[in-house]
Amino acid sequence: MSRSHATRFLVILVILTAAALLLPFAANRGLVFLAGVIAINVVLGLAFNLLFSTAGLLSFGQATFSASGAYAAALLLLRAPEVPFLAVLVIAAATGAAIAFAIGFVALRRTEGVYFAVLTLAFAELVHVIIAKTSFFGRNDGLTGIQRPRIGPLDLAQGNAYYVFVILVTALLIAVLWWVTHSRLGRSFRAVRLDPMRAAFLGIDVRRRQLEAFAISGACAATAGALMGPLTSIVSPDLAHWGESTKPILFTLLGGAGHFWGPLVGAIVFSAVEYGTRSLAGASDLITGGLLLAVVLAIPGGLLGLATLGVRRLQARPAAPSEAALPLAPAASKGETL
C-alpha cells in the first residue's frame, strides 16, 4: 500500500467523520438518527464489497452476519449487563466471524457466481426462520427494551453520546476494512479472485483465503450490527430477512463496486431516496425500483464510476479511450469465474 494512498484515505475518513460529528449542530434529530443508521449501513456495504470486489465472492446472506451481531449484543446487554460494552462488541464480532466461517465452510464448495449467492441466500433464510421461531430470540417481536450502555464513566444514553460512539466505531471499522483491502492479505484475496488456479499454483491456499475474507466480512458486519440494538432499542427478525441482505449489494452497485468508497456513496444516496419517499403513500416501491433499475442500466459503474469518468473526460481531452468507461472492469473481467 503506497503511503500517499493511505494519506488520502485518512484525509477523507477524517473529513467524513468530522462532518458526521458536526451534523447534530446543523440537522434535525431525525436526520441525526438516520446518519447513525447510514454509518452502520456503510460498514455493511463495505464489508460486502470486501467479499465482492476484493475476494470475488457474491454473498447474498450478509443480513445473517449483521443480525447475528445485533442479537449477540442485544442478548448480552439484556441478560448480562455486567459485561462491558466494548467487550460486547468484541463478542459480537467473534459471533459474526464464527457464523460466517460456518456458512462459508459449506457454501464455498460452490464458488461460482450465482450458485454461491443462492447458497448463502438459502442459509440466510434458514437463520431468519430460526430466529423468528425461537423464544430465546424473542421470536417475531424480537428483543425489546435495549438500553444505551455505559462505557466506564461515560453514559451513552445522554444526548448525542451514543450517536458519537456509533460514528467513531464505524470510522474505526471503515479503517480496518480499508487496511485489509490494501494489505498483503487483501492482495492475496485479489489474486484469488483474478485467477484462482494461478493463485493456487503460486502457493496460495485459495479456499482458506476465501474463508478468511468471509470471516473478516462477517466480523465487521456483526460489529456494525451490534451497534443497531441500542440505537433503535429493539432487534427484530426483520434484521435477518433476505431483503436486508440485498441492501449492502444495492449500496455497493449504486455507489460503484470498483471504488473503496462506492458503498458509502450508495448507502447515503439510497437512504436519501428512502427518506425522500417517507411521506409518500403508495409509490415508494415504484420509485425505489425505478431508480435502482435506471442506475444499473445507465451507469453500471455506479455513481463514483460516473464521477471518475467525468473527471477523466475533463482532464484528458480529446476523448479518453473507452477503457476509462470501465471502473467496472475489475468486476466485469471476473466473468464466469466469479
Place this chain on the structure above:
Amino acid sequence: MSKLNRRAFLASGAGAALALSANPRIVVGQTNEPIRLGVVTPLSGPQEFIGSFVKNGAEVAVDLINKAGGVRGRPLALEFRDEKANPAAATTVARELLGMGINLQLGTIASTVALAYGPLMQAENGINLTCGAGSEKINHENYSPHVFRIGDGTYRMRAQARMMAEKFPDVTSWTGIIPDHEYGRTVWAIYVDGLLEFYPKITGKQPQIVDPIIVPYGSGDYRNFITQAARTEARGIVNATYGGDAATFFQQARPFGLFNNRILMDVANEFIVANALKTQVPKHWTGTHWYYGASASPIGESFYKAYVAKTGNKMPMGWAGEAQAAVAAYAAAIAKTGSTETKAIIEALKGLSYDTVTGARTIRAEDNQAIKDLEMIQIEPDASAADVGFKVSDYVKIPGAGVIEPATPGQAMVLRKSS
C-alpha cells in the same frame, strides 16, 4: 411554575409574545397556528393496506374537528410519515417529527415499531398513540407512560370468547387456526383465557380446548392444515390468520366443508376476507375495531358520511375508526389542559373519557389502555347484494369494562390455561 401561573403569566401581553417565540407549542388558544399531529403509519410494504385506512381516517377526523372550529380555536394539521413496518425506519421519522416540534404522534401498526417507541418517546419526550399494534407487551412488560393504545387491546379476544359463550352455549369444544407468529400465539392464549373464564360462568360448562393448528405465515397452500383441521372434534374454530393468508385458507377450505357444521370466529379480518371471497365466503363472525353500520354514536355517523364522501369506500374498515379515536383523544386532551406539552398531555390522556366513533371510551390511567366497547359482526354470503356478494347479518357489542384484563404495567399478563 404551575400550569395556572404560567397561563396567567403568558396572558400578560409582552410576556406571552416572548414565551411563545421561545417555545411556540406551550399554550393553546393564544394563536391561530394549527396544532400539528404526526401520523407514522405504513404507507408502503405489506401493511400499506391498513395504513391507507389509518391515513384516511385521521384526515377525515381532522376535517370534522376543524369544520367544528378546531381545538380551542386552533385547527389541527397532520404530518404523515411512512412506518415501513420497520423499527429503524419508523424511529427515524418519529425523531424527525420530534425535531420539527411535533411531539404528539399516532398511527403505529406494527408491534415491533410500537415496542421500539416506548424507550424512544420516553427519552425524546414525545407521545405515541398506537392504532392497532397487537402485542400485549405494550401495556404489560414493555409499558411506557409515553405510549397509549387508544383502541382495542388484546382483551378483545376475551370479549369474543364471552360473546361465543353467550350466543353459542352448546359449542364448548374449541380449536384455532393460528399463524406461526407472535401475534397468533398471543391471540390464541387470550382467547383460551376468555373461554375458560366465560363458558363456566355463563353456561356452567367447562370448555374443551383442542390444540390449535399452527399454520405458516404468508403461504400459498394451506391444504395440509385444512385436512388437519377437518379432523378436529372441536365444534368451534377461531381463526387468527390474516389478510391474503386468511383469504387463501378460506378459499382452499371450501371444498373440504371445513366450516359447514362449525362455528367460525375470525379474529380481525373485518371485511378483508369477505371482500375477496364474495359469495364464496363462509358464514362467520369477525371482530372489528369499529363497525360503521352500528351507528354507535352521532360522531360515528357523521364520520362515516364524511369518510364515504372523501374516499368513495362505503365499507370502511375499523382502523379508520381507530385513527379517529386517536385524533379525538389528542383533541380532547388538548382541550382539557390547554397545552400541547408532552407532560400535560400524558396527564390529560390518563383517565380521559371522551367520545369516539364507537361511543364513549376511557383511557385506563394505570397502563394507558383504552376501555371501549368491543364490536363483533356476523358475515354471510348473499348473492343478492350487488357486487359485494355478502351481507352483515348480525352485530354484537360487548362493553369493555367486563372483559378487560387487570392493569399490570411492567409485568406480564397472567392468563388461564387449559389443563
Place this chain on the structure above:
Amino acid sequence: MLADLPTLLFNTLIWGMATFLVAAGLTMIFGILHVLNFSHGGFFMIGAYVAHSLANWSSAMANIWGFLLASVITAAVIGAVGLVVDRAIFRRLAHVDGAYVLVATYALLLVCNGVVKLIWGLNVVSASPPPELFDVSFLGNLVLPHYSIFVIVAGLAVFLALEWLINMTSVGRLIQAIAIDPWMARLLGINVGLIYSATVIIGFALAGLAGGLLVANQSLSPDLAGIFIIQAFGVVIVGGMGSIRGAFLASLLLGLADSFGTALLPQMPGLFFFVALAAILLIRPRGLIASGRLS
C-alpha cells in the same frame, strides 16, 4: 393428528405442481442466460391479476375453455413483457457481472409490486375456478377438489410439453447446444441472440401461464410475488439450476418434505422446507440434477 397417507400425497402433488408451474420459467432462464430472475414471482403475480381481470371482463371466460383461453392470453401478454425486459435489461447487461443483473431483476420485482398496487389496488381478491372445476369428488377418506386435480394435470402437462420442446424439437436442440457452449454454438452459425430472446420470452410466458392457471389456487394480493418466489427458488436450487427435470423432481421432493414435516412436527410449520433444502444442498451442492445445462 397425523393425516392419512393418500391425503398427504395428494396435498404434496398440488403443492409440487403449483410450485413447479412457477419455477419452470425461472429455471429455464437460468439454464440458458445464467440469470437468477428475482422478478419472476412479480410477473407470476401480474399474470394472476391479468387473468383475474380477463375473467371479470368477459363472461365468455366463465367456463373451463374460457379459463384456459385466459391463461393462454396471459402467457402471451407476460411473454411480450419478457421481450421488452430482454431488450431493455438482459441484453444491455449481458457483458457485466452477474450481480448487476441480479440487482436489476430485484429492482424489477419492486417495480412489479408498485405496478400491481397502482393498477389493482391493495385489496385482497380471489378468483373462483370455472364451474366445471368447482365440485369435489370423494374417494373414501380422500377429498378431491376438481380444481386441485386440474392444477396437478396442468403441472404435468407443462412438464411434458417442456420435455418435448427441449428434447424432441430442433429449437430445443439449439437451446441445449447454447446452454452447453454458447461460444461453440456461435461459431457454428447459430443465432445465439435470437435463442436467448426466445428463452426469455418462453420463461416469462411460463410465469404468465402459471399466473393464469393458478389464479383460483390462492388469494391475490400485492404479497403474492413474495409468497411463491422463495418456494420457487428453493425448487430451482435443489433441482439443479437450469434443469427442468430437476425442478420437477425437487417440487415433489420438497412438497413431500413440507407435507410430512408438517404432519410430524405441527408446531413448526414450514420449517421442514428449509431444513430439507439445507440438507439436500449439503449432500449435493449442485442440486439433484447437476448437469450445468438445460435438461
